[in-house]
Amino acid sequence: MPSRQLFRLFVLSLACALAPSRAHAAEECGPYACISGAAWASGEQLDDAARKREAKRNRKHKDVQLSVQVANGRGSVFVDGVWIAPVPALYVPIKPGKHDLEVRDGDRVLARGVLTIPKKGGEVSVRVF
Numbered sequence: 001m002p003s004r005q006l007f008r009l010f011v012l013s014l015a016c017a018l019a020p021s022r023a024h025a026a027e028e029c030g031p032y033a034c035i036s037g038a039a040w041a042s043g044e045q046l047d048d049a050a051r052k053r054e055a056k057r058n059r060k061h062k063d064v065q066l067s068v069q070v071a072n073g074r075g076s077v078f079v080d081g082v083w084i085a086p087v088p089a090l091y092v093p094i095k096p097g098k099h100d101l102e103v104r105d106g107d108r109v110l111a112r113g114v115l116t117i118p119k120k121g122g123e124v125s126v127r128v129f
Helices: 003-018 046-060
Strands: 034-035 039-042 066-068 076-079 082-086 089-094 095-104 108-117 123-126
Touching: 003 082, 034 039, 034 108, 046 095, 066 095, 076 089, 082 089, 095 123, 108 123
Parallel strands: 066 123
Antiparallel strands: 034 123, 039 108, 066 089, 076 082, 076 095, 095 108
């Protein structure tokens, strides 16, 4: 094999090895959390009318699995103002659409924002740091 072809093969294999995986590439990070499988608007909040509208619009869609983990700590997960589970909250069923997500440790808010889950999403992962 000529050296030029070997060089091209080397460059191509190096590019493939250094390219981020699909899951990593789809991850969206804010100042307090990284989210994969959904859009994240850090610091925002839905009002009651918007929550009801989203619930009505998406009630017939299949549930998506939500997992929330906190790095080096503890906390509680609240979705749309309702306590869901302590962290790590793994594979919690949630409907697609917009949801208020809040992770708290006692009175201290670790992460707060609006999570927009796509209708054809399969799994949403939230890592709070």
